[in-house]
Amino acid sequence: MNYLKAVLIENDKKTIQFFNEIIENYSAIVTVVSVNSTLKEALNLIVQERPDCIIMNCNKQNYEAIEQLKKMQIVIPKFIFMSGEPSDACVAFKYNAIDFLLKPLELNLLIIAFYRVMRYREMELAYQNSKVIQVNTTEEENKMEDVIAISSSDKINLVKIIDIIFLKAEGAYTIIQLKDGTKIFSSKNLGEYKQTLPQKSFFRIHHSYVINVKELYKIIKKDGTYCEFINGIVLPVAKRRQDEFFKFMRL
Structure with a gap:
């Protein structure tokens, strides 16, 4: 004292x-x-x-x-x-x-x-x-919220959320596409990642895809709706999700 x-x-x-x-x-x-x-x-x-x-x-x-x-x-x-x-x-x-x-x-x-x-x-x-x-x-x-743990069969990858472009369902597995071109295969299903990732940045445009809207380059509205990313990849938006997607994007 x-x-x-x-x-x-x-x-x-x-x-x-x-x-x-x-x-x-x-x-x-x-x-x-x-x-x-x-x-x-x-x-x-x-x-x-x-x-x-x-x-x-x-x-x-x-x-x-x-x-x-x-x-x-x-x-x-x-x-x-x-x-x-x-x-x-x-x-x-x-x-x-x-x-x-x-x-x-x-x-x-x-x-x-x-x-x-x-x-x-x-x-x-x-x-x-x-x-x-x-x-x-x-x-x-907050720092931990910036990173997501992606588990595969033999290891766990710690990935910055901002580095994710989109996630793709592959049966019971998920493929995570990163900005640098890396693809990470995960043993978790897409639905689990959708619940984990920030709701303001990630949207499920299709049964098979969850995208990071901050990585969108443009939205194509011709013969359907498509999302094009900076790296040139184009993904479809399911018809039943289009209205919800436009509201999400405030279009």
């Missing part, structure tokens, strides 16, 4: 002395990086030091400085407010105080407030780490 970096906003000598004793005896928990009379005076230092918490009195000056602090491009430290008036607690918690301590300060309650800041910091770090893991996992899943 790393110690807390705190900024103390205080001008009362007794309170400052109280914190100096805490620093000496509880250095494993907290260190005070600066003592200032007002929060406004400490703003530049806060930007530089990035403390975990700010300990300050409940007063108008500090409230106004909090509004300035919120406009700065930093992670806002946690606030621990102090006051001799219990009624100030309501205002303190409006400013998202982690804790409110009555003066004269009690050591045990102050230590509890520090541990509360630590707990919030740990929770926030855990949340951020979980988001990073989630993003990384999503990226990995």
